[in-house]
Amino acid sequence: MRVIVKKGKIADLKSEALVIPHFEGKELLGISKLLDKKSGGLIKEIIARGDFEGKHLQVSVTYTRGALPAKRIVMVGFGKKADFTMEKLRGAYATAARQVRSLKLKEFSTSLDFVSIDQPLDQIAQAIVEGVSLGLYQFTPFKTVERDKIGEIKEFNIVEEKDESCITIRSTAKAAEIISNAVYFTRDMVSTPGNSMTPTGMAEEARKVAKRKNVVLKAFDESWMKKNGMNALLGVAQGSDEPARFIVLEYKGGEKDDPVIVLIGKAITFDSGGISLKPAEKMDEMKSDMAGGAAVMGAVMAAADLRLKVNAVALIPATENLPGGRAYKPGDVLKSLSGQTIEIISTDAEGRLTLADALTYAGRLKPVAIVDVATLTGACVIALGDNVIGMMGTDETLKQKIRNAADSTGERVWELPLWEDYHELIKSDIADYKNTGGRAGGAITAAAFLSKFVGKYPWVHLDIAGPAWLAKDKPYIPKGASGVGVRLLVQFLKDWQKKGKN
Numbered sequence: 001m002r003v004i005v006k007k008g009k010i011a012d013l014k015s016e017a018l019v020i021p022h023f024e025g026k027e028l029l030g031i032s033k034l035l036d037k038k039s040g041g042l043i044k045e046i047i048a049r050g051d052f053e054g055k056h057l058q059v060s061v062t063y064t065r066g067a068l069p070a071k072r073i074v075m076v077g078f079g080k081k082a083d084f085t086m087e088k089l090r091g092a093y094a095t096a097a098r099q100v101r102s103l104k105l106k107e108f109s110t111s112l113d114f115v116s117i118d119q120p121l122d123q124i125a126q127a128i129v130e131g132v133s134l135g136l137y138q139f140t141p142f143k144t145v146e147r148d149k150i151g152e153i154k155e156f157n158i159v160e161e162k163d164e165s166c167i168t169i170r171s172t173a174k175a176a177e178i179i180s181n182a183v184y185f186t187r188d189m190v191s192t193p194g195n196s197m198t199p200t201g202m203a204e205e206a207r208k209v210a211k212r213k214n215v216v217l218k219a220f221d222e223s224w225m226k227k228n229g230m231n232a233l234l235g236v237a238q239g240s241d242e243p244a245r246f247i248v249l250e251y252k253g254g255e256k257d258d259p260v261i262v263l264i265g266k267a268i269t270f271d272s273g274g275i276s277l278k279p280a281e282k283m284d285e286m287k288s289d290m291a292g293g294a295a296v297m298g299a300v301m302a303a304a305d306l307r308l309k310v311n312a313v314a315l316i317p318a319t320e321n322l323p324g325g326r327a328y329k330p331g332d333v334l335k336s337l338s339g340q341t342i343e344i345i346s347t348d349a350e351g352r353l354t355l356a357d358a359l360t361y362a363g364r365l366k367p368v369a370i371v372d373v374a375t376l377t378g379a380c381v382i383a384l385g386d387n388v389i390g391m392m393g394t395d396e397t398l399k400q401k402i403r404n405a406a407d408s409t410g411e412r413v414w415e416l417p418l419w420e421d422y423h424e425l426i427k428s429d430i431a432d433y434k435n436t437g438g439r440a441g442g443a444i445t446a447a448a449f450l451s452k453f454v455g456k457y458p459w460v461h462l463d464i465a466g467p468a469w470l471a472k473d474k475p476y477i478p479k480g481a482s483g484v485g486v487r488l489l490v491q492f493l494k495d496w497q498k499k500g501k502n
């Protein structure tokens with residue numbers, strides 16, 4: 001989809017459909033006042049009829065029959081004015097765009113002339129473009145039958161009268177397109193089945209990111225891991241014939257001696273549970289167990305395209321978790337890259353093993369911050385639901401930065417405690433640690449385990465097991481792969497470059 005910012009008057013625009021926002025009640029926003037006048041009262045009539053009230057996400061399509069140059073009016077509800085948020089704005093525009101697509105149209109338009117909202121124009125423009133493009137996502141490469149029935153909007157026009165507003169909207173729309181593009185990249189990787197999106201497949205995707213300026217890729221193989229002692233990662237990889245990869249994607253947008261921010265993403269390209277096999281039901285969804293890895297790759301992609309002035313390194317320890325003849329087993333002890341030993345209680349607690357080695361590797365880069373993103377525990381979904389990211393970490397300042405990014409992107413985080421008590425639960429009788437701490441507080445004991453490999457660097461762990469894969473549509477996230485984490489991390493990096501280290 002192309003986003004085109006046109007200078008002109010919305011009432012004069014020829015378009016298949018004009019999306020017109022409306023708050024609950026009778027009051028017309030700037031944009032609808034103009035259209036109402038020009039059309040001889042069309043908008044007021046739509047509202048007077050009573051079937052469109054402006055409730056959030058409500059839509060109503062009206063044919064203009066020559067009263068306006070545009071062929072259709074698509075009214076979209078913003079809900080109560082007092083309850084309005086940027087999140088609601090994204091959702092409303094996504095819903096309108098999907099309605100337009102369901103009418104088999106290829107093009108539609110809107111205007112941002114509803115200035116009664118208190119937010120700055122650039123934020124509004126970003127939310128609208130992100131809402132529309134994220135809401136229209138569909139994953140179709142494996143569909144071969146009736147491909148012509150797949151609807152696709154090719155053009156989204158934003159009309160604006162003032163020159164300076166056009167400039168603002170153009171530049172933020174561009175940024176929003178870059179970010180949406182990165183979310184698409186991540187969603188595509190997560191949607192792609194495990195037989196295509198193998199660790200090698202992920203390394204190939206990383207190579208696409210590395211075509212950009214200032215991005216460098218290293219994709220280490222198993223012999224490198226062996227030589228370096230990444231035996232926790234190798235332990236997980238052992239049960240699979242598919243070779244593992246340790247992917248390092250560096251983005252150097254900052255000064256040469258600016259310290260790096262390390263982003264680590266869990267990348268189990270299929271998690272069967274291994275010898276501690278998962279139940280069959282919904283096991284197919286475990287192709288999405290690489291969503292953290294895909295998210296950090298998407299974030300590096302967007303950071304490079306936005307030319308953010310930061311140095312960031314993404315670490316993606318990629319492997320399958322399968323119960324092959326050479327698979328690691330409950331009771332085994334692995335010696336991690338850190339030198340610390342881990343007793344395996346469940347081979348289904350594999351993510352934390354791969355992350356342990358990545359965290360140790362991260363420490364060698366002397367980072368200012370480490371953020372890991374992982375579909376780590378079912379327990380986190382039980383604790384918080386599937387709409388929120390579980391956050392745990394060692395550094396207050398870093399946690400606050402993540403909270404700020406969560407507030408502005410709508411990718412919400414909620415903190416769980418990492419108190420000392422939980423650390424007791426992962427002590428092993430025969431090794432340094434064991435890889436599970438029992439059912440109670442499972443999200444927290446997983447994080448307590450990770451903390452043993454962090455060293456002294458500021459660290460935040462984000463458990464995305466809930467929001468990474470959605471069973472039901474959300475307004476601007478179609479069901480399936482959500483791409484969660486990309487917008488959060490990009491915002492975090494953006495804020496970092498603005499405000500510096502504190």
Ligand code: BES
Pocket residue numbers: 271273289346348349350351375376377378379381435436437438442465466
């Ligand atoms: N990949 C899963 C966690 C998961 C569960 C992600 C549901 C998304 C949806 C992880 O590897 C896992 O299996 N965790 C176990 C840990 C347990 C064995 C301690 C879990 O949560 O049950």
Ligand code: MN
Pocket residue numbers: 271273347348349350351
């Ligand atoms: Mn598992």
Ligand code: ZN
Pocket residue numbers: 268271289348350351375376
């Ligand atoms: Zn897993």
